[in-house]
Amino acid sequence: MELTGTGLCGSPWPELLPDRRPVLVVPAVAASPVLAGEGWTAHPPGGDPAPGWTAVLDGQHLTVRRPGGHPWYEGPVAAGRQWQRAIRAHRTLLLVTGPFTGVLDFRTAATTGRLLLLAVAARLTDSP
Template identity: 55%
Template structure:
């Protein structure tokens, strides 16, 4: 993956792009963020989970779990290229697991402890 934003904020999610330019949000572990396997989380990329949804409104990203519960709702450091990828692919790969920064992401990945979920996403339209 290619880093598309500064990642010095310990514990904060950051946007990435895969080599084929698909949008990814890397989400460090956070106590209040549920990762329930029955919701569609897996240790490998899967088809989009239709019960999930995501909306990018400017720099604010809202991700809803099945049943409409908020899983993530905050500003992220998006770039024009990342937003263009969201528009082009209409899906967002979420990656999470037992890591709190880019520095320990590699260890979590090497140990096979990452969880992935692909959600449909769209850009909010401003008047």
Template identity: 60%
Template sequence: MAGTGLVGRAWPELVPGRCPVLVVPDAARRLVAAGEGWARDAGVLERDPAPDWSATASPPCLTVRRPDGEAWFEGELAAGREWWRALRAHEVLLLVTGPFTSVFDFRSAAAAGNLALLAVRARTTTNP
């Protein structure tokens, strides 16, 4: 299964309103601190993006940096043009993480209220 890209890899989504989302499995490997703006509900999109966090995209690559400048996520995404265009238009990226390792256990983590969400400012350096 790991070879299919379905286990342990981040994946892009678009939520209603066409806001781009990056779903990142296995929060245990990445710091998620409430004091940095992480929340447990989608109301995070109604507030200003977390200060000092940033996302920079140069399709197909995306880097999300924590307030200390350390990369929280860095890698290539299998995202279509529609997702990259939505990122450019919204200039905000919603990060979703939690104790799941694949699309198959995401639903149970969400149902248990174990997801962490953070909105960050995003910029795209090239056209998708």
């Protein structure tokens, strides 16, 4: 993963994987709880998004909803054009969360295998 966002104050930051798939890294302090049975995994998920999850990017405002429509994350992201294009192209967003509060302690959570991942269906508000 290429670190392109801020993530210094406990807020989520957008990233792009080497293959240009979009990722939202969400520190534990900014995330809603990760619930068992919602599809979260410690391993990279397959290509299909988790059933019932959606993400909608409206300008710089992102809303991620869990099954049933309840928001999991709702707020601003510092999304550049490349990230927005990646959402449009892939129509999937990889969520990454875990026991870290920002970019400075992300690496420790990653190297100790404590990250959780979930792929969700994603679109821009101007996408059909």
